Amino acid sequence: MKLKRINTSEIIWLIGIIIMILIILFPIFVMFKYSISDRASVVTGGKPIPLWPYHPTIEQFKTLVTTDRFISAALCSIEVALTSVIISLIIGTPAAYALVRYRFPGIMVLATLLISVRLFPDIVSVVPVVEIFIKLRLINTKIGVALAHSLLSIPYVIFIAMGVFETIPKDLDEQAQIMGASKLYSFVRVILPVALPGLAAAAIYVFLLSWDEFIFAYFILAFGNLSTLPVMLQKILSWTPQHNLLAAISVMLSIPVIIFTFIVQKYMRAGATAGAVK
Amino acid sequence: MATVKFEQVFKRFGRNLVIKNLNLIIKDGEFVTLVGPSGCGKTTTLRMVAGLEDITSGKLYIDDIIANDVPPQKRGLAMVFQSYALFPHMTVAENIGFGLKIKKYRKDEIIKKIKWAIELLNLDGLEERLPRELSGGQRQRVALARALVLEPKVLLLDEPLSNLDAKLRLKMRAELKRIHRKLRSTVIYVTHDQVEAMSLSDKVAIMNEGSIFQVGRPTDVYNLPENLFVAGFIGSPTMNFFDAKIIKKDEKLFIEFAGAKLLIPKRYQKKCANYLNKDVIFGIRPENIYEKRFSKIKSVKENTMDVIVDVVEPLGDRDMVEVTKEGIEFSCLLEPEAKVKPDELIKVVFDLSKSHIFDKDTKKNIIY
Numbered sequence: 001m002k003l004k005r006i007n008t009s010e011i012i013w014l015i016g017i018i019i020m021i022l023i024i025l026f027p028i029f030v031m032f033k034y035s036i037s038d039r040a041s042v043v044t045g046g047k048p049i050p051l052w053p054y055h056p057t058i059e060q061f062k063t064l065v066t067t068d069r070f071i072s073a074a075l076c077s078i079e080v081a082l083t084s085v086i087i088s089l090i091i092g093t094p095a096a097y098a099l100v101r102y103r104f105p106g107i108m109v110l111a112t113l114l115i116s117v118r119l120f121p122d123i124v125s126v127v128p129v130v131e132i133f134i135k136l137r138l139i140n141t142k143i144g145v146a147l148a149h150s151l152l153s154i155p156y157v158i159f160i161a162m163g164v165f166e167t168i169p170k171d172l173d174e175q176a177q178i179m180g181a182s183k184l185y186s187f188v189r190v191i192l193p194v195a196l197p198g199l200a201a202a203a204i205y206v207f208l209l210s211w212d213e214f215i216f217a218y219f220i221l222a223f224g225n226l227s228t229l230p231v232m233l234q235k236i237l238s239w240t241p242q243h244n245l246l247a248a249i250s251v252m253l254s255i256p257v258i259i260f261t262f263i264v265q266k267y268m269r270a271g272a273t274a275g276a277v278k
Numbered sequence: 279m280a281t282v283k284f285e286q287v288f289k290r291f292g293r294n295l296v297i298k299n300l301n302l303i304i305k306d307g308e309f310v311t312l313v314g315p316s317g318c319g320k321t322t323t324l325r326m327v328a329g330l331e332d333i334t335s336g337k338l339y340i341d342d343i344i345a346n347d348v349p350p351q352k353r354g355l356a357m358v359f360q361s362y363a364l365f366p367h368m369t370v371a372e373n374i375g376f377g378l379k380i381k382k383y384r385k386d387e388i389i390k391k392i393k394w395a396i397e398l399l400n401l402d403g404l405e406e407r408l409p410r411e412l413s414g415g416q417r418q419r420v421a422l423a424r425a426l427v428l429e430p431k432v433l434l435l436d437e438p439l440s441n442l443d444a445k446l447r448l449k450m451r452a453e454l455k456r457i458h459r460k461l462r463s464t465v466i467y468v469t470h471d472q473v474e475a476m477s478l479s480d481k482v483a484i485m486n487e488g489s490i491f492q493v494g495r496p497t498d499v500y501n502l503p504e505n506l507f508v509a510g511f512i513g514s515p516t517m518n519f520f521d522a523k524i525i526k527k528d529e530k531l532f533i534e535f536a537g538a539k540l541l542i543p544k545r546y547q548k549k550c551a552n553y554l555n556k557d558v559i560f561g562i563r564p565e566n567i568y569e570k571r572f573s574k575i576k577s578v579k580e581n582t583m584d585v586i587v588d589v590v591e592p593l594g595d596r597d598m599v600e601v602t603k604e605g606i607e608f609s610c611l612l613e614p615e616a617k618v619k620p621d622e623l624i625k626v627v628f629d630l631s632k633s634h635i636f637d638k639d640t641k642k643n644i645i646y
Contacts, residue, residue, distance in 0.1 A: 169361060169363065171359045171361050171363035172363050172365065174328075174330050174350070174357075174359070174363070175357065175359060175363035175365075176365075176376070177330075177349075177350045177351055178328055178329070178330070178350045178351075178353075178355060178356065178357045179356070179376055179377035179380060179424075179428065180351050180377055180380040180381055180428075181351065181376075181380050182351065185380065190365050193367040194365070194366055194367055196367075
């Protein structure tokens with residue numbers, strides 16, 4: 001077998017890519033390293049911090065999963081994220097379907113308005129939202145955070161779902177209707193099941209957005225007893241905790257993001273409508 | 279089973295008038311094909327019957343009831359889309375049973391009907407498959423089964439065979455014909471393929487630019503096209519057209535083209551009288567031009583001309599021969615036994631009893 005000759009420019013490219021990957025992965029490595037470090041590998045008393053901990057340990061994780069405060073924050077985060085998923089899908093999916101299937105004048109204006117809330121920095125839009133939430137007594141509640149997160153994610157849900165519905169041929173709707181199905185029936189029984197993989201991607205997106213959202217959650221929960229994980233992290237930071245514990249929390253916070261990102265990728269590739277139309 | 283009637287139907291998309299004064303009656307149990315080039319309005323017409331497109335003006339009757347405002351769900355029709363539109367997340371059986379479930383049939387009845395449809399379309403053993411696990415031909419049959427199982431008043435077929443390969447298309451064409459003969463349902467079939475239209479239908483409606491140019495039995499539109507468009511559209515290979523002139527000689531009318539004068543048959547003489555010395559278009563199908571030695575009619579001076587062979591394409595049973603005469607090219611289907619060769623001078627005989635003469639302005643067939 002003849003080996004393919006690698007030329008100089010390819011080698012330079014390869015080195016460049018490897019360097020970039022290392023730069024991107026370095027903070028993640030540091031976070032992971034700290035999370036499994038024993039105390040001596042963090043507080044070294046002037047000696048350089050080792051590249052790999054002297055005695056790797058999962059002590060921090062053990063501490064976390066037995067700490068009530070962490071558990072309640074994690075549960076709060078999950079609850080808020082799931083509620084956000086439900087709210088934003090229930091509102092966003094039918095909206096996207098309508099925007100795709102019923103073309104009417106001014107549709108692009110409407111679509112732009114929908115995403116306009118994301119045109120402002122979060123720190124700007126958080127003020128009016130919190131103002132309203134105070135009036136509605138939604139401050140310091142999980143549903144308040146979930147609503148705020150839904151507000152942030154609905155535009156994304158609509159845009160992702162619009163993309164999904166656009167790939168589903170109109171023939172399917174029309175076929176169902178000719179066979180006697182009402183518009184609602186054909187939406188629920190035909191279009192939604194076909195759209196499911198794509199909508200799952202949207203759901204995961206919302207979950208992740210909510211999971212690591214900080215600004216809205218902080219303004220809504222800062223002065224109460226409830227905390228989502230990012231908010232808890234902030235609260236702990238205020239009393240200078242151990243680096244390794246902090247890193248462990250970060251790892252726990254990142255794990256769902258990493259897992260779900262892989263799942264989304266898989267769904268994105270699944271041929272949702274294969275076999276529907278030739 | 280039902281009748282469908284269009285009465286002065288117009289359809290407008292924005293500023294475009296896509297259907298212009300459509301009048302058509304489809305009788306109970308008839309297999310009617312709407313055929314025409316793409317963009318002629320045939321699919322729009324079908325979609326109006328289905329209720330998927332509004333009718334701008336005019337009336338559409340289904341079973342003598344004005345159906346303009348009846349929603350598609352209530353029309354009791356079934357349609358097979360060009361794309362088949364199978365529900366990808368449902369098995370074959372679920373696809374077929376979908377409409378029955380909505381119509382609230384009893385469970386055992388649904389099972390019975392699905393079984394009937396599966397058998398009718400030879401889908402045995404595929405009940406639990408998903409559409410993506412089927413071949414093109416099988417998907418097509420599932421789409422058809424799903425439509426037929428509803429016992430629709432009218433079955434609408436929108437180019438159902440166009441996604442199949444040539445061999446399968448022929449097979450499904452025969453299948454469709456068999457099913458129609460068995461079930462005798464009213465069928466409206468849309469295609470751009472005139473061969474399909476001819477071979478399947480009881481009646482063909484040839485459409486162009488939003489209007490019906492002729493309606494009739496396949497053999498009638500073939501033998502007696504009403505106008506130039508139909509003459510050119512129906513028939514394969516296509517009809518030859520010549521710029522010609524009608525002239526008089528010895529009290530008889532002749533058609534003059536490509537430097538030849540051919541005698542117009544007796545029964546057309548009177549109809550052509552008004553066009554004396556006028557420019558017309560003369561049309562004749564390639565199969566109605568014979569090589570002299572193999573001519574089906576007697577060769578005389580008034581129906582024979584000398585031509586030079588240009589290209590010979592053997593088709594097996596016939597040779598498709600392109601010939602020229604005074605720089606004018608046309609084609610004829612000749613017997614392979616004539617063994618004509620390129621650049622050879624041959625005599626061809628025109629069967630003028632099967633020819634057509636069209637008005638140059640109105641494009642109407644003068645002898646129709």
